Amino acid sequence: MRARRRVVTLRETRPAAPRRPTIARRTASAPASGVERVPIAGPPVIRADTPVDLSIELGRGLVLPNPVLVASGTFGYGVEYGEVVEVERLGGICCKGTTLRPRIGNVTPRVTETPGGMLNSIGLQNPGVDAVVDRYTATWAGWRVPVIVNVAGESVSDYVEVVSRLDGVPGVAGIELNISCPNVGKGGMQFAIDADAAGSVTAAVRRMTDLPLLVKLSPNVADVRPIARAIADAGADALTAVNTLSGIAVAPSRTRPLLGNVYGGVSGPAIKPIALRVVYEVAQVVDIPIVGIGGVTELADVLDFLAVGAVAVQVGTAIFADPTLPVRLVDELTGACRARGLDSHRPLIGTALPRRTGASSAKGAEYRP
């Protein structure tokens, strides 16, 4: 066995974060609704300089220094924004989707703005896993921010091979499986829309590696819960949700679709309600940590994702307009915890979930007008 690098929590003074996030239950004194959940029983006892511990464990020793990550495909390999962003203050970096062989990606145009968001069809352009290991992992190994490599493939063996080349490489803190890719072995049907395929690719990668394993859910499914369960049962350490929603735009000439690839993925504030719904549903059927993604642009969005059961969030599209947003959200979340008299953000997790997780999920969650 090769020695594996572990990311160690920055705050040795505190006991390690619990493997499973504790879901805060409503108490009799807490308000039943509303976004502000300041405890009313007694004044906050936390002083302005009291440290707030935002660290969170995603499993297998992957401890994020804080719960604000940057989303795959929107932050390159962590180096592109240079001095504009203090990368070392991020909770984690998910790098661009990485495949076995280099990919040149889709024809242009690849991006366009849409109401409250954008469409992209990059087509997984990347230099291939070997080049990623060569060019970037040495830099990552020198950072205290964990870098999670987003992995894509066209077959189970592709995924396993890519992960095997990342396994044990210093600088690689974890794997995020992008399963929103066509499965060549199954007639091009995406892994992410089929519980069996999602489960088997997760299981195969799990057998290959002891690296922390995150699997990214697609929102383009009728019911995400059986898929999430299959992935959790197959041994994933955490789930990330969601990837982009399938969409198209029309060229100004109205003679063809705008994107070179016709189809693209919608991201940004427009998809936040959908992402929240997915996290809300998944949180009630799995007990591994969930990282919420989709339209985070301000602190309120972070708090919303935490409330529906996410232990952390990823910021994607919003970085393009405001590259300093993720780091600012870390500071704002610290402030929000202090204002509520909390020394960690963990009590904010799951506060909007139904009281008895699991059993009560039939009401409301099923209702789709």
Added chain:
Amino acid sequence: MRLLGAELVESREILPGQFIQALHAPHLATGSRAGQFVHVRTGDLSGLVLRRPFSINTADPSSGTVTVHFRTVGRGTEWLTRLRPGDPVDVLGPLGRPFEVDARSRHLLLIAGGLGIAGVRMLVDEAIRDGRQVTLLFGAASARDVYPSSLLPDEVEYVVATDDGSLGHGGYVTELVPQYEAWADQGFACGPAPMLAALSRLAATRRQRLGVAKLGRKRGAGRPDQPGSAAARRKAFLQVSMEQNMGCAVGACLGCVVMGASGTPLRVCREGPVFAAEELDWEAGW
């Protein structure tokens, strides 16, 4: 590259639907070169989620201002036209790689199609400052869209072509190029993709057609230069400034690529926006 809190100094509609805006941003005014661009935030995140890229049109270090030149094409540019002097503008820049003029080049031929003028405008100033002779060929649909000569320095020779013949040469601006090819030491172009493709075909056959020697013995000889390297551009007869839809503008999202001659997509925001014409695959269609 920095995130800058700039301030709108002036906004002028120079042609119907075309604006030149001056921004107070000393870091850009002193630290940018012709061909580079800025990524400007428009509106709030919930509505307009992407910044808008603009070539740096002119830079004036003494007043600490730069200008951008754009046409109102959508909600982002319309939002910009509603700004008033004194309003803050969030600018990321300077970005991308500039034009590279060979030290030995005396005669520069600049070719602009429509708003492409914004891509080469600053090079006019740089070249004249450096004592070079500049001819600017400008093409537009009709006289109505012709960039006002009053906005150009006196030293530049300004030649206009209009598609409908309402001003200057009647036809495409590329038809003017053969008259200047022998005179020019280097060419610099910005404009619609078909125009740039036509120019790159002209540039590729220029030496054979004119029988002219390359500048210097080593030019073009030996190993090809890295795509995006300053040397690759400096040695080229034709440099082009490319446009593409952008997300991040810093090289992170791969939204803005054009196909490189070697079969690898190149990022307009990072390896470009200025490329040597031979660095790109003009047949690929993207």
